[in-house]
Amino acid sequence: MSRLEQIITSMVDIFLEYADDEGRKKQLNKDELKAVLEKEIQSEEFKQKISAEAVEEAMKMIDKNHDGEINFREFCRCVCELAKWYFQQKTGKGGKQGRGREGHEED
Amino acid sequence: MSRLEQIITSMVDIFLEYADDEGRKKQLNKDELKAVLEKEIQSEEFKQKISAEAVEEAMKMIDKNHDGEINFREFCRCVCELAKWYFQQKTGKGGKQGRGREGHEED
Incomplete structure (x- = not known):
């Protein structure tokens, strides 16, 4: 299978x-x-x-529509936020430039 | 490595x-x-x-800022568009409901 x-x-x-666990199906x-x-991001690196x-920011973003349920579209946005x-971090480019550096959150 | x-x-x-091939680096x-x-989507299924x-629509969406270069943020949006x-197609839910059916583009 190709990577994409x-x-x-x-x-x-x-x-x-x-999404299948509890609550509405096909909504997280x-x-x-x-x-x-938590479970799908494991490695320390x-x-x-x-x-x-970053996780917090992704969650906040998702919070926007306040319906308490996250549909696939919103989930995608969350993954993208993390990817950005x-x-x-990897390239020093894109997203909120400079912000990651000021903070130096990652001890 | 975890899936996410x-x-x-x-x-x-x-x-x-x-992005590294030609033109500006870190832009597609x-x-x-x-x-x-083309290369990263291979299987017929x-x-x-x-x-x-879908690909056309993703491209059109990307076209929005008309700078001819696609940064990582826009690339993410494109991947999300395809994922949606x-x-x-897989669940019959989310995105532009019904649209995929009317057309039946995929012979």
């Missing part, structure tokens, strides 16, 4: 897997999203790049 | 790999984006789910 296919199918798989509630972010601050952080 | 990590690192890797031009979409229409299509 893998990315896309994996995004859909993760979402459906966690906040706890389910939290579970995704990665956690350093995607800091707690990772990209920024 | 894999998704995120893979997105960044693909982007940087294709249209041809480079096309190359990503997947191509049926993500129709030419795939999700919709």
Whole structure:
């Protein structure tokens, strides 16, 4: 399977897997999203790049529509938000330029 | 590596790999984006789910800022657009409901 296919199918798989647990099907509630972010991000190196601050910001962004349920579209936006952080940390480019440096959150 | 990590690192890797070819580094031009979409989506089953229409729509969306260069943020949006299509095809939910059916672009 090509890499882009893998990315896309994996995004859909993760979402459906966690969305299925409780509450409305095909919607993640906040706890389910939290579970995704906790269980599907494991390595220390990665956690350093995607800091707690990034996760928090992704959650805040998702919070925008205040319906308490996260649909696939919103989940995608959350993943993108994390990806942008990772990209920024890796390259020093894109997203909120400079912000990641001022803080130096990742001890 | 956890799945979400894999998704995120893979997105960044693909982007940087294709963005590095020509033109401005860390930006994809249209041809480079096309190359990503062609080379990184291979399977017939997947191509049926993500129709030419979806790719076109993703490209159009990206076109919005008209600077001819696609940064990582825009690339993410494009991947999400494709993911939403795939999700919709797989579940019959989310995104532009019903639209995928009217057309039946995928012979």
